[in-house]
Amino acid sequence: MSTLSLAARDSGTMLRRNLLHMRRYPSMTLLLIGIPVILLLLFVYVFGGTLGAGLGPSGDRSDYANYVTPGILLITVVSAAQGTAISVAMDMTEGIIARFRTMAIFRPSVLTGHVLGSLIQTMLGLAAVTGVALLIGFRPTAGPVEWLAVIGVLAMITFALTWLSVALGLVSDSVETASNLPMPLILLPFLGSGFVPTDSMPTPVRWFADYQPFTPVMETLRGLLLGSGIGADGIIAVGWCLVISVLSFLWAKNLYNRNRAA
Amino acid sequence: MTSSTKPAIVATDLRKSYGDKVVLDGIDLMITEGTIFALLGPNGAGKTTTVQILSTLVNADGGTARVFGHDLTREPDAVRELIGVTGQFSAVDNLLTGRENLNLMADLCHLDRAAGRRRITDLLDQFDLVEAAGKPVSTYSGGMRRRLDLAMTLVGEPRVIFLDEPTTGLDPRSRRAMWQIIRALVAEGVTILLTTQYLEEADQLADRVAFLDHGRLIAEGTPRELKRLIPGGHVVLHFADQEGLDTAARTFVTATRDEAALTLQVPSDGGVGSLRALLDQLDRGSISVAGLSVHTPDLDDVFLALTGQPDIRAGRPDHERSAAR
Numbered sequence: 001m002s003t004l005s006l007a008a009r010d011s012g013t014m015l016r017r018n019l020l021h022m023r024r025y026p027s028m029t030l031l032l033i034g035i036p037v038i039l040l041l042l043f044v045y046v047f048g049g050t051l052g053a054g055l056g057p058s059g060d061r062s063d064y065a066n067y068v069t070p071g072i073l074l075i076t077v078v079s080a081a082q083g084t085a086i087s088v089a090m091d092m093t094e095g096i097i098a099r100f101r102t103m104a105i106f107r108p109s110v111l112t113g114h115v116l117g118s119l120i121q122t123m124l125g126l127a128a129v130t131g132v133a134l135l136i137g138f139r140p141t142a143g144p145v146e147w148l149a150v151i152g153v154l155a156m157i158t159f160a161l162t163w164l165s166v167a168l169g170l171v172s173d174s175v176e177t178a179s180n181l182p183m184p185l186i187l188l189p190f191l192g193s194g195f196v197p198t199d200s201m202p203t204p205v206r207w208f209a210d211y212q213p214f215t216p217v218m219e220t221l222r223g224l225l226l227g228s229g230i231g232a233d234g235i236i237a238v239g240w241c242l243v244i245s246v247l248s249f250l251w252a253k254n255l256y257n258r259n260r261a262a
Numbered sequence: 263m264t265s266s267t268k269p270a271i272v273a274t275d276l277r278k279s280y281g282d283k284v285v286l287d288g289i290d291l292m293i294t295e296g297t298i299f300a301l302l303g304p305n306g307a308g309k310t311t312t313v314q315i316l317s318t319l320v321n322a323d324g325g326t327a328r329v330f331g332h333d334l335t336r337e338p339d340a341v342r343e344l345i346g347v348t349g350q351f352s353a354v355d356n357l358l359t360g361r362e363n364l365n366l367m368a369d370l371c372h373l374d375r376a377a378g379r380r381r382i383t384d385l386l387d388q389f390d391l392v393e394a395a396g397k398p399v400s401t402y403s404g405g406m407r408r409r410l411d412l413a414m415t416l417v418g419e420p421r422v423i424f425l426d427e428p429t430t431g432l433d434p435r436s437r438r439a440m441w442q443i444i445r446a447l448v449a450e451g452v453t454i455l456l457t458t459q460y461l462e463e464a465d466q467l468a469d470r471v472a473f474l475d476h477g478r479l480i481a482e483g484t485p486r487e488l489k490r491l492i493p494g495g496h497v498v499l500h501f502a503d504q505e506g507l508d509t510a511a512r513t514f515v516t517a518t519r520d521e522a523a524l525t526l527q528v529p530s531d532g533g534v535g536s537l538r539a540l541l542d543q544l545d546r547g548s549i550s551v552a553g554l555s556v557h558t559p560d561l562d563d564v565f566l567a568l569t570g571q572p573d574i575r576a577g578r579p580d581h582e583r584s585a586a587r
Contacts, residue, residue, distance in 0.1 A: 009369075009372065010370060013370055017355065020358055024357050024358075025357065094355070095352050096354060096355050098349055098353055101318070102318055102346075103371070103418075104339045104340075
């Protein structure tokens with residue numbers, strides 16, 4: 001069997017394993033969707049009136065629902081990534097990983113199985129969260145092409161953050177650490193253009209907010225969904241996704257291949 | 263048992279340290295195809311590390327090893343095609359059912375669907391897991407889990423199987439069941455490297471036994487050869503009173519007496535012939551004994567003798583780890 005077909009076959013097998021895990025324990029998936037949905041409701045119904053007024057002279061709660069949804073979508077991705085880090089760290093404590101390492105299989109397939117499984121899980125979560133957003137007043141103007149582009153951007157950022165969280169799960173020496181390490185990621189949509197425009201922030205914070213990777217991704221999503229134009233943000237977002245994916249993949253692969261002490 | 267003498271595993275001077283802790287201090291192994299080789303030693307002797315190295319799980323710091331001629335470091339995947347490992351910690355997926363676990367192995371061994379299904383049906387049957395096949399492994403008992411673990415190892419029909427303490431923590435019945443399975447595997451020509459802390463297990467199963475202590479092999483041979491390494495076969499005569507003991511001690515001048523226990527330890531190989539001679543002697547001397555017990559050396563004695571008396575093998579400092587060499 002060629003390396004490529006071996007890789008595809010074994011990754012497929014590992015993906016089936018991860019999907020079985022998710023089906024058997026749906027509570028994890030529900031929890032990961034629950035966090036962004038609660039934040040969405042909180043921000044639209046509690047803060048939305050005030051924050052909407054800050055968006056412009058005629059801004060109101062429904063304007064804020066439109067504004068905050070891309071940020072909430074990123075929160076969904078990050079929340080799922082945290083779940084991936086936890087499940088990778090849990091998996092590494094299982095004896096079956098040692099068995100996989102002694103088998104003549106495509107070595108990173110354990111990891112690709114996790115990544116593909118998380119990708120599917122996150123995309124389903126994103127669809128559910130978008131559904132809730134639509135129910136509470138999110139009114140996108142995107143046509144089919146824009147929607148496809150939105151799905152593409154979300155898939156790319158999910159892919160990148162999933163590889164990052166796989167690496168974080170591998171580098172953690174315990175499940176608790178794996179649960180805490182991705183925490184800073186959940187702050188990034190807040191320290192960017194996720195919840196309020198960055199020009200309302202003090203200069204140092206604004207500088208960080210403008211140049212961190214989540215802002216161009218959120219701006220791209222916002223532009224595509226609401227028709228406000230994306231400018232250079234699209235290219236920058238794709239660039240960030242590629243860089244994070246490649247570096248995280250190499251890091252994860254390296255971590256998985258190191259010889260652990262017994 | 264086959265009469266083949268082809269070596270399945272050859273290891274030379276394997277070394278491994280974690281930090282300054284020397285775990286393996288130069289191990290040589292030669293394991294013949296179709297035999298059971300038992301690696302025996304206390305916790306921390308280096309048994310698991312040896313298995314981890316030979317099963318390509320960790321790299322040795324030094325030394326070489328080959329499995330059916332394939333070098334561990336140069337052709338790890340060729341080695342992995344030939345081996346199966348059942349470790350000390352169960353290598354099963356707890357979230358899946360027994361059948362799903364076996365399916366996973368069939369897919370990873372790249373069996374085609376029909377062949378995989380046949381193999382799984384056979385294994386479930388052979389390992390008495392048919393009823394439990396549809397239940398999640400998290401509900402299995404220790405013995406069932408261990409059987410599934412071994413069944414998963416066998417899906418790919420490995421020619422060499424590493425069993426790292428396969429019966430640790432099992433109840434006596436499950437242990438016997440595991441022993442039967444292991445014997446059946448070897449009868450089919452599979453080579454087995456078994457690690458255990460139970461001397462009885464090695465005695466029962468192994469064609470050859472090696473004692474591992476502080477990362478070194480301190481003795482190797484068939485169980486019979488190893489038992490011959492130490493003297494210690496004797497018959498213990500128990501007496502009701504001091505008088506009986508005194509009389510007997512005059513008859514058996516080479517015996518060791520224990521005043522407190524009122525016993526006399528008479529050297530003997532424990533065979534029927536020498537026992538009969540002993541009883542005849544007792545008869546002739548009209549010595550009445552309260553009881554008698556026969557003690558033949560077992561691997562326990564060998565192990566204690568080898569590890570408890572550092573000078574038994576030409577002054578090897580078995581109790582002091584010497585990292586320098």
